[in-house]
Amino acid sequence: MGHIIKTPAGTFRANWRDATGRQKAKTFPTRRQAASFLAETETAIARGGYVDPHAGRLPFGKYAERWRESRNDELTTRARDASILRTHVLPRWSDVPLHRIDHLAVQTWVTELSARRSPATVAECFRLLSAVLRSAVRDRLIGTNPCEGVKVPARRRKDTDGHVLSRADLVARLLPAVPDRYRALVALAGGTGLRWGECTGLRWESLDLTRKTVEVVRVAVEVAGTVTSKPYPKSRAGRRTVPVPDFAVELLTAHREVFPAGPRGEVFTNSSSGPLRRTLFRARVWRPSLVRAGLLGNVSRLGHFKWRAAWLDLDGVEWTAEFTTEREAVAHVAKMAPGGLRFHDLRHSYATELVSRGVPVNDVQGVMGHEKPSTTLNLYTHRSDGRDQRIREAFADDPLTPNDD
Incomplete structure (x- = not known):
């Protein structure tokens, strides 16, 4: 049983033993407050929900580091979470004691962050803050998670998405x-x-150009500029066999004849026979290719040694610049023009093409490597060409008014 002692200073000290038998104490200005706290504490101990009122003094930053080191996530996930914590979460909460973080403070932080970051970034920052505090609740450092009930801005699709x-x-x-x-x-x-x-x-061992299939059994993982091979795909459903269309088979056959395989039989390597890095590929190969294909900005020839580069900014305003070579003009548009098709949009386009051509959703799910068909429908299918006409044709034989004849 706990007890209350009046101190020489005129305050009242509540004394009790925690679940491990350690003596604890906390001082209050009135006996009523001390008695109320003591009753709540003894009830929490009896129900197994006791939280040491002094445990929450641990700074968020120190606990977040322990939490991050205890995780057994994939390398890419660990790198992403560490970056978000370092850039957005710790600057605000690192030195704040866990028990000093309340619901209103979290909501205010989310609102302020929303003014300068995208909804997707805010959601990721909030996810990590909530995960750390949820772990602190389980460790009995704080009683409740102050992130519960916080309103996070909704992720809205943009015209440039997908x-x-x-x-x-x-x-x-x-x-x-x-x-x-x-x-x-x-x-x-x-x-x-x-x-x-x-x-x-x-790797070439996973490609069968005779049967026109590719077997997905491993993936390349890039973290901090270092590319390693992971001997299993993203999920269990990710291990799959996918048919390869004829145009891709022809290009893969020609590729094998011209470009040597990597050290471990990799199909695709850079010019030094090393692994491809996504950021460099995007800047040096992908976006310039979009410009040359007419899918990003515009490059036109004005005369001998004179090329015009044109692109639209996010507000729809056209910008132009002139260069002496086509290569310089293409590189400038690739650097300056916002948006544009992403490499991952090829995956979106593939799924949309299959669904629009009547391939059953469960078959699309299989070749996409999704665990659930809802993922296929919600994330990777978009409006296809001819949709409006097909919908009109579906009701062509159903007049709204009876035939006078």
């Missing part, structure tokens, strides 16, 4: 604009829906 590239534009416009060394890579991604890591981690 671009869809038709199969005709892929074959006739984009592929001819991609450098020879990487043309088969883009063809494989666009013709099979493989993710970036699944494409760059692919």
